[in-house]
Amino acid sequence: MDNPALVVRAGLYSRSVTSKWIRLRDRLAGKTEPEPLWAEGIPDHINVPIRDWLYDVLRGFGMATPVAVRLKLPSKILQSRDPAAEISVLDDRMDPMLRVEVLDATLGCLHQATQGDWQDRQTVASYAQELEGILREGDSAFTVSEDSSGLEHRIDEALHATYGKAVEAGASKAQSAADHLRAAFNEAHGLKADPSAAYSRAIKAVEAVANPLFLPNEMEPTLGKVRSHLDQGRNKYEMVIADRNGAPANIDAVVAMISLLWHGQRDRHEGGPTTAPVTQEAAETAVHTAAVLVHWISAGSIRKK
Template sequence: MATTWRRLTDRLNGKHDPEVLYEGLPDHLSVPVRQWSLKVMGNYVLVGVVCLRLRLPSSILNSRSPEEALANYQDKSNTMVFMEIVDALLAGLAEANPYTSGRYGVATRELRVELDYILTEGGSAYMVNPEGDGLCRRLNETLRESLDAAVQAADKQKQGAGAHLREAFAAAYGINPNPSVAYSQSVKAVEAVANPLFLPKSPEPTLGAVRSTLDQGRTKYEMVVQDRTGAPAGISAVVELLNLLWHGQRDRHAGGPTSQPVSQEAAETAVHAAALLVHWIATGAIRKK
């Protein structure tokens, strides 16, 4: 949960604007985050794995204390390097036995909670991701809850939509964002729940075909929510949201006059649009008349 504490001068001046979040590892976060990493490495054999995955200098593993060398590592040419180390440590923790406490008796869950507290209180732009296996950009609590609800609803369908949404989230908000993957996985998430429902007999179902089916069959479907007359609302909002998601993926085909890379902003929008569509479809908010 995000902190509500505000410094004295801000309270006295009536300042209520959200605090600007800090990228990388600013000075005030350096000591607590590095101390946290040392605690993690004291419990689990992760130094070698992190150094290999991040291609870090051999001087770390050749030092008298590789744990301390990694915990104090800096690279002036890469201000995000230590956040990448933290991200890799979280991945290593997720791969470790969740019931193993390590030689100091600290469980993996407690380590994740401790790090998330440090990052939140220090105003970091990053947080521990929902799976606990890495970092992601900090999200508004309401947006985070809507994504979680969509994933939970999708998981109950057992059609893979939840996994695609998780991939989309990680690609959009991870420490190394990939907008193209985020958008593609968002489309796949909607297809995973929509294709079996709206195109059960199609040999090659796609989101575009779902969009066309619903657009041409507006009189056959309705929403569980009511319109201004008290009758079930139409599905125009669904069709428009599908149109937005489908047409917005401008890198789906190369070489066209409107082809272009997916922007970070477009990817984040696609993730949340997909989450809403997945939630609606998975929970039966769209139904046949």
Template sequence: MTRTWRRLTDRLNGKQDPEVLYEELPDHLAVPVRQWALQAMSNYVLVGLVCLRLRLPSRVLNSHSPEETLANYVDKSNPMIFMEIIDVLLAGLADTNPYSQGSRGATARELRQELDFILTEGGSAYMVNPDQNGLCRRVNETLRQSLEAAVQAADKQSQDGGTHLREAFAAAYGISPNPSAAYSHSVKAVEAVANPIFLPKSPEPTLGAVRSTLDQGRNKYEMVVQDRTGAPAGINAVVELLNLLWHGQRDRHAGGPTSQ
């Protein structure tokens, strides 16, 4: 977590261990998060979207106050249901003008900031994702900044590189993680940047072909970073990183002992 506040007893005891993060919707977060959901739905028409996307029973929309019914919704068979509701509400808010005021005065941007504050102060394992359109698992600020720097660098080189990096992050840290999709988008992000540079005329450029090109032509390239002699370093490290990324994607083909 990015905050450094600690309760008095922890400070007095010199406790330095990272704070335990809370999964699902713990009791101490239930009231403020549900109140936030009611505020979001009272400002923007989002109840129908949530019910449709999460396939919620018709009793929600048929109730006297669908907003209040949804804000207090409980499903004992799915302890993550309310975090999923919040996730869909954020997706709905992302489709609105972030600076336009809702029916009760709150802007989408203000609502997202308020939710992120509640989740952070309450020690939730989740936070508003970097794209502001859903929840993801909480990551430290260094990783968050690294992602943004990588996305900006990729966007300068290719049209799709940054998009694939964002998709990879969402798949890795979303409330329903998908490691295979995260890895696949990571490979595509590298391909989006590397293929036009190293395989500009290839009809079917791939990460494997980039890897082979650099592996076979190590003497043709050098890095801006200098080695310990002060000369431009070779590209061995880059080739090994590409090898690791290429060999690590074990689920490209099914049926093998290491395909998952």
């Protein structure tokens, strides 16, 4: 990396260095929980480092034009003497999400433009790490996505770790499972969430590992058929975890989770009496349920007797 300042800043804001820091007055008062996350736009206390980060990236990678076009910004911005500077301070009190969308669009354009060059990807990764550190230290409700292609809503670290383990386990069995799970997560937690797409991808992620294992000879396997297969063949399978008697537990929990996921997708078909749009809460639950199932199935937690 050619920019020494970036090296220093990336180190200061790295994921490994940042933590749930609590200020002194709160520690002295016995407070153990960090400050609540800022969900409305970019808070003032990180406005300057965000401005500097944007200017460095927009100027250094020539991203002002694609970002302005992607966000459909007024043409006067690109006609100004320094478009990168104009965009880096762009703000709208009536629309606090505009500044967040500028960050998201900048990451997206940067990710798209540097896919073919390994050295550029390394530099982009360092910039993404720096931005994530700023957002994290500033208690922002937004975080840089795993592939650095945009922003998403920050979720509990333990939950994110579970999701990461599921992606890793799924990839060991079927890359498509990992790809679907990543897409489902992004659709559920991205800035512009799509609950229906998230739910659909969650089901596909489970199907990618469950269909080959439980329905290897089925010409048109579905998660519904997997559910029926396991439901009717409960006595043929067991869990690696023990029940209260010390014997391998039955697969009732697995069948229940698959049933919940399968029946909960109420927008799969139109015109039925129970057809309904997928809510954001349902989509998030579906993605987390799928992550557990992908992990269990890929890791061999469900086995034949």
